[in-house]
Each structure stands twice: as structure tokens, then as C-alpha cells.
Amino acid sequence: MLIARAPVRISFAGGGTDVPDYYHQFGGTVLSTSIDKYFYVIVNYVGSGATQIISADYKTLFSLDHRNGYETDLIWAGDLALPKAVLAHFGLDRGQSIFLSCEVPPGTGLGSSSAATVCLIKAFATYRGQEINKQETAELASYIEIEKMGMPIGKQDQYASAFGGLNQFDFQSDGTVKVTPLRLPQSTMDNLQEWLMLFYTGISRHSTSILEKQKASMKREEKEVLDNLHALKELVKATRASLEGGDLPTFGALLDEGWQRKKRLATNVSSEAINETYEVARAAGAIGGKITGAGGGGFLLLCCPPEHKTAVAAAMSARGLNQMYFRLESRGAHVVLDNLG
Numbered sequence: 001m002l003i004a005r006a007p008v009r010i011s012f013a014g015g016g017t018d019v020p021d022y023y024h025q026f027g028g029t030v031l032s033t034s035i036d037k038y039f040y041v042i043v044n045y046v047g048s049g050a051t052q053i054i055s056a057d058y059k060t061l062f063s064l065d066h067r068n069g070y071e072t073d074l075i076w077a078g079d080l081a082l083p084k085a086v087l088a089h090f091g092l093d094r095g096q097s098i099f100l101s102c103e104v105p106p107g108t109g110l111g112s113s114s115a116a117t118v119c120l121i122k123a124f125a126t127y128r129g130q131e132i133n134k135q136e137t138a139e140l141a142s143y144i145e146i147e148k149m150g151m152p153i154g155k156q157d158q159y160a161s162a163f164g165g166l167n168q169f170d171f172q173s174d175g176t177v178k179v180t181p182l183r184l185p186q187s188t189m190d191n192l193q194e195w196l197m198l199f200y201t202g203i204s205r206h207s208t209s210i211l212e213k214q215k216a217s218m219k220r221e222e223k224e225v226l227d228n229l230h231a232l233k234e235l236v237k238a239t240r241a242s243l244e245g246g247d248l249p250t251f252g253a254l255l256d257e258g259w260q261r262k263k264r265l266a267t268n269v270s271s272e273a274i275n276e277t278y279e280v281a282r283a284a285g286a287i288g289g290k291i292t293g294a295g296g297g298g299f300l301l302l303c304c305p306p307e308h309k310t311a312v313a314a315a316m317s318a319r320g321l322n323q324m325y326f327r328l329e330s331r332g333a334h335v336v337l338d339n340l341g
Contacts, residue, residue, distance in 0.1 A: 001042065001043070001044050001337060001339060001340070002042070002043040002044075002123060002126060002127055002335065002337065002338045002339075002340050003040065003041070003042050003043075003123075003335070003336040003337040003338075004040070004041045004043075004119050004122045004123035004126065004333065004334065004335045004336065005038040005039065005040045005041070005119060005333070005334065005336055006038060006039050006115045006116075006118040006119035006122065006161045006162070006332070006333035006334075007034035007035060007036065007037065007038050007039075007115060007160075007161055007164055007329050007331075007332065007333070008034070008035060008037050008038070008039070008102075008103075008104055008110035008111050008112050008115050008161065009032050009033060009034045009035065009110060009111045009115075009156075009157060009160035009161060010032065010033060010035060010110065010196075010198070010292055010299075010301055011030060011031070011032040011156060011160075011292065011293070012031045012032060012033070012239055012251075012255065012258075013030070013031045013232065013235045013236045013239040013240075013254065013255075013258055014028065014029045014030035014031055014156075014232055014233050014235065014236040015030060015154075015156065015232065015258075015262065015293075016154070016229055016232055016262070016265060017029060017030065017154075017171070017229055017232060017233045018030050018154030018155050018156040018169065018171050019152075019153070019154040020146065020154070020155075020175075022229055023171035023172070023173060024173055024175070025173065026173070026229075026230070026233075027170070027171060027172055027173050027233075028154075028170070028171035028233060029168065029169070029170050029171070029233050029236045030154075030156040030168070030169045030171075030236065031166075031167070031168050031169075031182075031236045031239055031240055032156060032160045032166075032167065032169070033160075033165065033166040033167070033328055034160055034161065034163075034164045034165060034328070034329050034330070034332060035110075035326045035327065035328060035329055036326055036327040036328070036329040037102075037103040037104050037110065037324075037326055038102070038103055038115070038119075039100075039101075039102040039103075039112055039115040039116045039118075039119045039161075040099075040100070040101050040102070040103075040119065041098065041099070041100055041116075041119045041120055041122075041123040042098070042099040042100075043096055043097070043098050043099075043123055043124075043127050043340075044096060044097045044099075045094060045095065045096055045340055046095050046096060046097050047094065047095045048095045049065070049095045050063060050064060050065050050095055051063070051064045051087065051092060051095065051096050051097075051098065052064070052096075052097050052098065053080055053083050053084070053087070053098045053100065054097070054098070054099050054100065055079060055080060055083075055100045055101075056099070056100065056101040057100070057101060057102055057105070057106050058079035058080070058106070060078075060079050060080060062080045062083075062084070064087075081149065082113065082116055082117055082120070082144075082145070082149075083098065083100060083116070083120055085144050085148055085149055086117060086120040086121060086124060086144060087120075087124070089124075089140075089144060089148075090124040090125070090127075090128060092124060092127065092128070096127070098123075100116065100120075102115070102116065104299075104324075105200075107297075107298065108200065108292070108293070108297070108298035108299055109291060109292035109293025109295070109296075109297070109298030109299055110292055110293065110298065110299060111156075111157030111160060111161060111293065113145075113157070114141060114145065114153070114157030114158045114161055115157070115161040115333075117141040117144060117145055117158065118137055118138065118141045118158055118161040118162050118333045119161075119333055121137050121140055121141055121144075122137060122333045122334070122335065123335070125137075126335050126338060127340065134162045134163050134332060134333070135162075135177075135179075137158075137162040137333060138155070138158045138159040138161075138162035138163065138177070139158075139177075141158035141161075141162065142155045142158045142159075145158070154171075155169075155171060155177060156169055156171075159177060159179065161332065161333055162332055162333050163179055163181075163332045164329055164330050164331045164332025164333070165181055165329070165330040165331075165332065166181065166182045166184065166189075166243075166328070166330075167179055167180060167181050167182065168180040168182065168236065168240060182240065182243060182244065184243060184244065184246075185246070187246075188243065188244075188246045189328065191246065191248060192243065192248065192251075192328070193327065193328055194306050195248045195251075195252070195303050195304060195305065195306065196301065196302070196303060196304075197286075197301070197302045197303075197304055197309065197312065197313070197323065198292075198299050198300070198301055198302075198323065198324045198325075198326060199281075199299065199300045199302070199316045199321040199322065199323050199324070200298075200299055200300075200321060200322050200323075200324055201274065201277070201291075201297050201298060201299065201300055201321060202297075202320060202321070202322075203296070203297025203298065224264060225264070225265055228261045228262070228264045228265055229265070231261050232258055232261050232262065235254055235257060235258050235261075238250075238254055239251060239254045239255075239258075242254060248303065248305075249287055249305075251303060252286070252287030252288040252289075252303030252304075253287055253288050254288070255287075255288035255289055255290055255301070255303050256282075256287065256288030256289065256290075257288070258290060259278070259288065259289065259290035259291070262290065262295065263295075265295075266295075268295070268296050269291070269295030269296060270291065270295060270296075271296070274291060274297070274300075277300065277316070277319050277321065278300065280315050280316075280319060281300070281302055281304075281312055281315060281316060283315075284308065284311045284312045284314070284315040285304055285305065285307075285308025285309075285311050285312050286302040286303065286304040286308065286312050287303050287304065287305070288302075288303050289301050289302035289303055299324065300316075300321065
């Protein structure tokens with residue numbers, strides 16, 4: 001058995017500037033952290049000349065008889081499109097059972113799809129005895145999702161999951177990515193952990209529809225969208241400075257500023273219900289926050305002084321939102337167990 005896991009992430013600033021249509025022209029920057037909610041891949045060698053993929057999240061199964069080859073069976077479509085694409089890249093042919101599961105619901109803005117790709121790459125590379133570092137893992141995941149599968153997404157999720165920790169990612173116009181870990185004092189990290197809250201809205205969505213609208217707006221060079229993306233990128237500097245200075249009230253206010261900007265990128269980033277919930281959270285004591293990921297649903301991230309957390313949690317519960325408890329993590333994608341011999 002081989003077990004690998006890769007963390008999901010929460011993005012603090014710069015989201016949307018990691019999309020190729022933007023960073024190829026202007027360069028992009030994102031500040032994010034991974035958290036201790038993971039996508040898991042379990043691989044068992046069964047030696048039967050066939051491969052099966054079982055997904056707990058999508059409650060589905062795919063089987064491949066290697067005598068038929070990959071060309072006819074590995075069609076990258078449906079709920080298992082990503083594992084099929086990664087499987088095709090590595091060409092596993094010894095007969096294996098692959099089990100997939102994530103600690104967060106799919107389509108909830110925490111980058112679970114890219115965490116899945118990163119985790120599959122880490123697991124399959126290890127299974128085949130190949131050495132692969134964090135940068136190579138993130139780039140291969142980005143290539144498979146963006147180039148091979150044509151997904152209209154950015155590169156921040158793959159890098160956040162592969163590297164782990166609190167990082168600034170700079171996406172250069174030539175496609176290269178610079179990774180800068182933030183080395184904060186442990187007391188600051190502890191305070192950040194204490195001030196952050198996550199609530200599940202109960203709404204899952206496909207980020208592709210939101211990102212497609214953003215992509216179309218950029219191609220039309222719509223001034224408002226580009227101006228807001230430029231502003232979101234600039235917010236990374238101030239957000240990083242607030243964390244490095246341990247100034248969490250300012251950090252929370254910058255989250256709010258970023259959210260107000262982000263809502264202007266596309267009409268489906270937010271909704272009346274989300275806006276009302278956010279204002280209820282602020283009235284209860286949260287300084288700022290945002291919907292994670294591309295928007296439209298998923299998790300609501302809040303920055304809240306500890307003395308107001310009980311009131312905020314009660315206010316969110318009254319609106320039907322469940323709190324998800326989490327810890328910041330720093331390891332990134334890794335193999336938990338490898339006893340295949």
C-alpha cells in the first residue's frame with residue numbers, strides 16, 4: 001500500500017492574477033497558505049493486469065483492463081477526468097487499485113481539485129520509483145489541468161498544495177513561478193491561526209463558469225475588470241506587510257478590501273445571500289473576510305478578534321453555516337506510507 005496526501009489552501013490576496021491570460025501580460029502575485037485538510041490517494045498493487053479508480057467523494061468507480069490499452073478507455077471526461085489524465089501521463093500498467101477521498105466537499109473554493117492532481121502526481125511518481133520535487137510537481141499539475149485538459153484556471157492552487165505553508169507566489173510573464181515563503185515568528189502564526197475562521201455556506205459550485213467570465217472580460221480588455229485585478233495584485237504587498245508586522249486588524253481590513261474588489265470581477269462571484277451573510281458576520285465582530293476560491297459559494301473565510309468569535313459563530317450558525325475547524329500546515333504534498341517494497 002502507498003498513501004499520499006496533499007493539502008488544500010486558503011488564499012489571502014491576489015487571487016485571479018494567477019490565470020495565464022493575466023500573468024502573461026502583467027505578471028501575477030498571490031499570497032496564500034495551506035491548511036490541514038487533505039486530499040488522499042491510496043494505491044494498492046493488485047497484480048491483475050487491470051486498474052480501478054474509486055472515488056469516495058463522487059461515489060463512482062472506473063475500471064481499465066490493460067489489454068485494451070489506454071487510447072480507447074482513458075477519455076478525460078466526467079467526475080474522474082483528472083485521475084484519468086494523470087494516469088495516462090504516468091502509464092501505470094502493473095494492475096493497481098486507486099482510492100481517492102478528500103476532507104472537504106468538492107467545488108467549495110479551497111483548491112481541492114488541484115490538490116487532487118498534485119496528490120495523484122506525488123503518489124504515481126512514488127509508485128513508479130520516480131523522484132519529483134515540489135516545483136516539478138506543481139508545474140506538472142498545472143500542465144495537466146491547464147494545457148492538457150484545457151481548464152480555465154490559474155496556477156496558485158497547484159503550487160500552494162505542492163509546497164505547503166504560507167507563501168507568496170509570483171507568476172512571471174514567461175510562465176515561471178517564484179516561490180517566497182513567509183518566515184513569520186511563531187507568535188504571529190499562532191495569532192493568525194486564532195483570528196481565522198472558516199464557515200461552509202452549503203453551496204458547491206464549479207469555478208470554471210466564473211473564471212470563464214473573467215477570462216472573456218480580460219480578452220475584451222474590459223477596463224473595470226483589469227483595474228480590479230491590478231488592485232488585487234497590489235493588495236498582496238500590503239497584506240504581506242500586515243502579516244510580517246503582526247497587525248491582524250489591518251490584515252482583516254485588507255481581506256475586506258480584496259473581497260469588495262473581487263466581487264466586481266464577475267456577476268456570479270457573490271450573491272444576495274452571500275452578501276447578507278457577510279454583513280451579518282461583520283456586524284457580529286468579524287473585521288473582514290471573503291468567499292474562498294473563485295467565489296459563488298463554498299467557504300466563507302473570516303478574520304475575527306478572539307473576543308468576538310463566539311458571537312460570530314452563533315450568527316453564522318443562525319444562518320445555517322457550519323464552522324470548519326482547521327490548522328495551518330507547512331509540509332505540502334507528501335507520502336504518508338509506502339510499503340510496496
